Amino acid sequence: MxxxxxxxxxxxxxxxxxxxxxxxxxxxxxxxxxxxxxxxxxxxxxxxxxxxxxxxxxxxxxxxxxxxxxxxxxxxxxxxxxxxxxxxxxxxxxxxxxxxxxxxxxxxxxxxxxxxxxxxxxxxxxxxxxxxxxxxxxxxxxxxxxxxxxxxxxxxxxxxxxxxxxxxxxxxxxxxxxxxxxxxxxxxxxxxxxxxxxRGLLGEDFTITGPSRDLHSGMYGGIAMNPIRVLTNILAGLQDDTGAVTLPGFYDDVPELSDEIRSQWQGLNFDHKTYLGDVGLKAPAGEQDRTPLEQIWSRPTCDVNGIWGGYTGDGFKTVLPSQASAKLSFRLVGQQDPNKIREAFRTYLEGNLPNGFTVEYRTEKGSPxxxxxxxxxxxxxxxxxxxxxxxxxxxxxxxxxxxxxxxxxxxxxxxxxxxxxxxxxxxxxxxxxxxxxxxxxxxxxxxxxxxxxxxxx
Amino acid sequence: MxxxxxxxxxxxxxxxxxxxxxxxxxxxxxxxxxxxxxxxxxxxxxxxxxxxxxxxxxxxxxxxxxxxxxxxxxxxxxxxxxxxxxxxxxxxxxxxxxxxxxxxxxxxxxxxxxxxxxxxxxxxxxxxxxxxxxxxxxxxxxxxxxxxxxxxxxxxxxxxxxxxxxxxxxxxxxxxxxxxxxxxxxxxxxxxxxxxxxRGLLGEDFTITGPSRDLHSGMYGGIAMNPIRVLTNILAGLQDDTGAVTLPGFYDDVPELSDEIRSQWQGLNFDHKTYLGDVGLKAPAGEQDRTPLEQIWSRPTCDVNGIWGGYTGDGFKTVLPSQASAKLSFRLVGQQDPNKIREAFRTYLEGNLPNGFTVEYRTEKGSPxxxxxxxxxxxxxxxxxxxxxxxxxxxxxxxxxxxxxxxxxxxxxxxxxxxxxxxxxxxxxxxxxxxxxxxxxxxxxxxxxxxxxxxxx
CATH class of the missing domain: 3.40.630.10 (Zn peptidases)
Incomplete structure (x- = not known):
């Protein structure tokens, strides 16, 4: 003993x-x-x-x-x-x-x-x-x-x-x-x-630059493209209304669950209402044809972890900023290749930059x-x-x-x-x-x- | 003398x-x-x-x-x-x-x-x-x-x-x-x-709150709606591809220029290529059927002046934040009523908040x-x-x-x-x-x- x-x-x-x-x-x-x-x-x-x-x-x-x-x-x-x-x-x-x-x-x-x-x-x-x-x-x-x-x-x-x-x-x-x-x-x-x-993880941390300096939104608003608008358009376009990621090929290497695993997980009786309710959320987001447990454990995601640009202090400043930045991460599943996803994301991002805009990446390692x-x-x-x-x-x-x-x-x-x-x-x-x-x-x-x-x- | x-x-x-x-x-x-x-x-x-x-x-x-x-x-x-x-x-x-x-x-x-x-x-x-x-x-x-x-x-x-x-x-x-x-x-x-x-000005400074606390994007990514995603969707939807503001009634009180003023302005030979080129921009954004000078002086606009949410420091933090914030401003023309525009914006914003999300406004005065x-x-x-x-x-x-x-x-x-x-x-x-x-x-x-x-x- x-x-x-x-x-x-x-x-x-x-x-x-x-x-x-x-x-x-x-x-x-x-x-x-x-x-x-x-x-x-x-x-x-x-x-x-x-x-x-x-x-x-x-x-x-x-x-x-x-x-x-x-x-x-x-x-x-x-x-x-x-x-x-x-x-x-x-x-x-x-x-x-x-x-x-x-x-x-x-x-x-x-x-x-x-x-x-x-x-x-x-x-x-x-x-x-x-x-x-x-x-x-x-x-x-x-x-x-x-x-x-x-x-x-x-x-x-x-x-x-x-x-x-x-x-x-x-x-x-x-x-x-x-x-x-x-x-x-x-x-x-x-x-x-x-x-x-x-799940694996791929992070992207980047800054989009448009005008060479911060502009007065009265003097340039209307004809100068705002980097925050460019950024929000790019981020909004990354997912459709159901939460599915729109990058071409994103779901190619995402396997379906085996029946055995699916039934084992169903047996766990995951209480997603309490799981979300505990953090003040009323409804699950994301792909509506997947169970919440499946979404968390076996489906890939995209989340913006940080966003910043322009004036963020007290009060107001009518600036049209030179730059806008974000940190985002993809959770990966199955055989999704971080390098392939990164390439698809960057192709999408750069394809949506207005003429003359540039992007700088602060690369993060990915893991499958x-x-x-x-x-x-x-x-x-x-x-x-x-x-x-x-x-x-x-x-x-x-x-x-x-x-x-x-x-x-x-x-x-x-x-x-x-x-x-x-x-x-x-x-x-x-x-x-x-x-x-x-x-x-x-x-x-x-x-x-x-x-x-x-x-x- | x-x-x-x-x-x-x-x-x-x-x-x-x-x-x-x-x-x-x-x-x-x-x-x-x-x-x-x-x-x-x-x-x-x-x-x-x-x-x-x-x-x-x-x-x-x-x-x-x-x-x-x-x-x-x-x-x-x-x-x-x-x-x-x-x-x-x-x-x-x-x-x-x-x-x-x-x-x-x-x-x-x-x-x-x-x-x-x-x-x-x-x-x-x-x-x-x-x-x-x-x-x-x-x-x-x-x-x-x-x-x-x-x-x-x-x-x-x-x-x-x-x-x-x-x-x-x-x-x-x-x-x-x-x-x-x-x-x-x-x-x-x-x-x-x-x-x-x-032009007049209407500012809106607001914070959207979703989850009651910051979440781990691995544990919640997929089923928890991310306030930054909600914010970027709302901001991206405010303007169409041509830069026109999509709020219902936004252009109701926007007058067309008189022929006299239009021809006087055309006589100024505004050099928009230099005006934009001086700040590193290659092409005018905004409504393509308006001259650049008309856009700046007599067309209303919407610009995000600041945006912030989640982790914005050095390195990476896989957070799914509780809140996301923005400061935005509308430039107003003609008889556009700041109070009416504010109401249209808030109706649009609140209509696009997921169930359980809230918004707090730090009101800014508007001027016509x-x-x-x-x-x-x-x-x-x-x-x-x-x-x-x-x-x-x-x-x-x-x-x-x-x-x-x-x-x-x-x-x-x-x-x-x-x-x-x-x-x-x-x-x-x-x-x-x-x-x-x-x-x-x-x-x-x-x-x-x-x-x-x-x-x-």
Whole structure:
């Protein structure tokens, strides 16, 4: 009954584990903003030191961007790799936070205790569930159950620019039997889930320039084409009234769901009214001939993530601006090729620029969608372990978000990834007031102990 | 030959007059931004003191916003009122200025000397041409040529919220024989011009709210309607492919040009290729069945002056934002009613909001277009005076911009306004690096001396 001892140790150590997480959350490791580069470095140092305290040979490994943290510990049985990311999203709009996003605290809420702060759920809290499971295991047995490689990234929230080169250069060191990734959630905050398909992501960040300088809309309004009008026309034309993307060929490589997966997903009884109602929305947008779950997990999308141009301060300025800008992203599925979609978008955009207008792109990397081979027995073992810990049995699910690392493990290392996480839908990741339930942290840690036990049986 | 003496005195005093203007330009009286309220007040004080030095009984007069400056001086002959505004536009984007916008200086350029700084042309430099003409007249004759009322506003660049109430409350004091307004330009930087028709302006500043918080575009992209998409659809639908505004009834009160005015304007040989080419544009936008000059002076328009929503910082954030905002303005002509247009716009906007979305308006005042009665002999006298000063004869022209004050003089005081100014097309008003040609300042001052002489003959 030694697993029981490990679980008991996790229970007894919960307060100390929470304190360690809070310590890590205090570091504002925002990867997308260069002003926080030193903080990203500090978060990496913190993790190196913590892994070393477990007897792991851990190092901060430089990249052209923020460092990776890689650690190894020897052992018998399968060789596992665990991936998480220590960087976090920006915190704006700051005035919508109820507390300093980097002064985290345990809060009592109607739904139980939560750890409130940027990164608590995405992804520092999730990352630490695995580390804490290893700590308890080691304390109980004096060693970890198998050979484990720890691999923490600091650029996940900014498009992972260094990840592919690093994995390619260190492929031999990183190749394992299976990869474990903790950056996903429970299904509808209740059903433990292993994510087996993820949407890809293509970002475009660009500025359209028309007049060589800002103009007075009285002196030029009417005969000077306004870049904001050009931009809004281009963005409005990207989708039809049903929400379908109009780029030629966009749906060519989008597969239909198999009947098996479709019926499995229908069995989850996804409550889209509550899902949308919780965020103040009354009706689902998008393709009306698809179920909401299908839309989120297996249909491609286009969203404008940011738009700006002209005068945006207090009061009014009758300017006809020289430039207008947008950041947009496509979620990709199936075999959609990010490069092909980017080309189709740019052809469309440039075809709609008036004579003399120019566009400048601030290129973002794209990543295709991922699909795991659930035939590997490790998936069934993990599903059993999760079902033992949680009140409801675990399910294979899809994910609307993009975790490019899963595809890279497959493409570069030939390794399948198991995406297991304990986030809840109301964690407000990427939003003000992000939180992680103490239950997610606690039962997440226990889940990993159970999964380690199953995988090394 | 005493007018000649006044003109000679203006020539001799040019350096000192320029120094006085530079002194006034150093005060950052940006009316639209509350942070500069004290500076607006300081500019008003400066003008009160300067008028008092001419023997004018001048006072700073409080309003709910920035103060008015009103001054009176007695005399025989007609009673004239001169209007100008001492407030200036915001200066952003500051990094596009070659110098501190509020540290003005005389610069030598290939086209001659210019006074560089915010407000040099719009409108402090223009305002001071009249004051300097009065100063020279007084120095020569010991008195001004007639009864004059000086009326300076500090809210012209922010929609003149206090102007109408102030004029209504002080109608008896402000009613004169004719009003002179110096806030316009030479035609194509060469032909002295009296502006006899002006477009009106209606601004709308609004925010659309969809989801109650920012969402992760992976978790909600597809089924959650994105407020930026709603906004871009609404803005794109406001105009058709020809640039015509699609609001029902928008063109109901737009008159066709009279043949006489059309042929007069055609005689101006407006060079729209150069006008657009100078600001980097290759082709005129807008209604293709209208001449460019007709479009600017006598056709209504719609322009988005600012747009913002979602993440606009460095890097990328895959957010599906809660809100999206825009500032837009309609230029109005003929009998178009700002209130009717606003209602049509809001009906259109609200009719295109998805179920559950809301809109919040930050209301802007609207003003209708203005048309002067050029039958008043003062118009011909002023045209003669201008033709005497400049190399080419003066013309009656239209103006695409909005100077609501002209309409208010007519509606509230029953007084026609003569709009005479010396700005040039390349003055970059409302843009970085605003300037006023020293020639405009000098010959503008001389022009007013000649006009005063003609009007009081």
């Amino acid at each position: 030694s697993l029981e001892n490990v679980l008991a140790r996790i229970d007894a150590d919960l307060d100390a584990a929470t304190d360690r997480l809070i310590d890590l959350l205090k570091i504002p490791s925002i990867s997308t903003d260069p002003a926080f580069a030193a903080d990203c470095d500090r978060a990496a140092d913190w993790l190196v030191a913590d892994l070393q305290s477990l007897g792991v040979t851990a190092q901060k490994r430089p990249t052209p961007g923020h460092p990776m943290v890689v650690g190894h510990i020897e052992g018998d049985g399968p060789h596992l790799l665990f991936y998480g990311h220590y960087d976090v999203q920006p915190v704006d709009p700051l005035d919508l936070w109820d507390r300093d996003p980097f002064d985290p605290q345990i809060e009592d809420t109607a739904a139980g205790k939560v750890i409130r702060g940027r990164g608590s759920s995405d992804d520092k809290g999730q990352l630490m569930t695995f580390v804490e499971a290893c700590r308890a295991w080691k304390a109980e047995y004096g060693a970890l159950p198998c050979k484990i490689t720890f691999f923490f990234e600091g650029e996940e929230e900014s498009g992972s620019p260094s990840l592919v080169p690093f994995m390619q250069e260190n492929a031999a060191e990183l190749t394992t039997d299976i990869a474990l990734i903790c950056d996903t959630g429970l299904f509808e905050s209740a059903v433990p889930a292993i994510t087996t398909q993820l 969608a991922s699909q795991m081979s659930v035939e590997d027995p490790a998936f069934d073992k993990a599903r059993k372990a999760l079902s033992d810990e949680w009140p409801r049995p675990a399910a294979y699910v899809g994910c609307g978000g993009s975790i490019p690392i899963a595809g890279f493990f497959k493409d570069i290392l030939g390794v399948d990834a198991m995406l297991i996480g304990f986030g809840k839908d109301d964690d407000q990741i990427h939003s003000p007031n992000e939180k992680y339930d103490l239950e997610s942290f606690h039962k997440g840690t226990r889940s990993w102990a159970r999964i380690l036990a199953e995988l090394t049986k | 005493s007018l000649e003496n006044v003109l000679a005195r203006i020539d001799a005093d040019l350096d000192a007059a320029t120094d006085r203007l530079i002194d006034l330009l150093k005060i950052p009286s940006i009316s639209t931004d509350p942070a500069f309220a004290a500076d607006c007040d300081r500019a008003a004080d400066w003008l009160v003191a300067d008028l008092q030095s001419l023997g004018v009984t001048a006072q700073k007069r409080p309003t709910p916003g920035h103060p008015m400056v009103v001054g009176h001086i007695e005399g025989d002959g007609p009673h004239l009122l001169f209007y100008g505004h001492y407030d200036v536009q915001p200066v952003d984007p500051l990094d596009l200025w070659d110098r501190d916008p509020f540290d003005p200086q005389i610069e030598d350029t290939a086209a001659g000397k210019v006074i560089r700084g915010r407000g040099s042309s719009d409108d402090k430099g223009q305002l001071m041409t009249f004051v300097e003409a009065c100063r020279a007249w007084k120095a020569e004759y010991g008195a001004l040529p007639c009864k004059i009322t000086f009326f300076f506003e500090g809210e012209e660049e922010s929609g003149s919220p206090s102007l109408v109430p102030f004029m209504q409350e002080n109608a008896a004091e402000l009613t004169t024989d004719i009003a002179l307004i110096c806030d316009t330009g030479l035609f194509e930087s060469a032909v002295p011009a009296i502006t006899t028709q002006l 277009a203005s048309q002067m009665s050029v039958e008043d002999p003062a118009f011909d006298k002023a045209r003669k005076a201008l033709s005497d000063e400049w190399p080419r004869p003066a013309a009656y022209v239209g103006c695409g911009g909005s100077i609501p004050i002209a309409g208010f003089f007519k509606d509230i005081l029953g007084v026609d306004a003569m709009l005479i100014g010396f700005g040039k097309d390349d003055d970059q008003i409302h843009s970085p690096n605003e300037k006023y040609d020293l020639e405009s300042f000098h010959k503008g001052t001389r022009s007013w001396a000649r006009i005063l002489a003609e009007l009081t003959k």
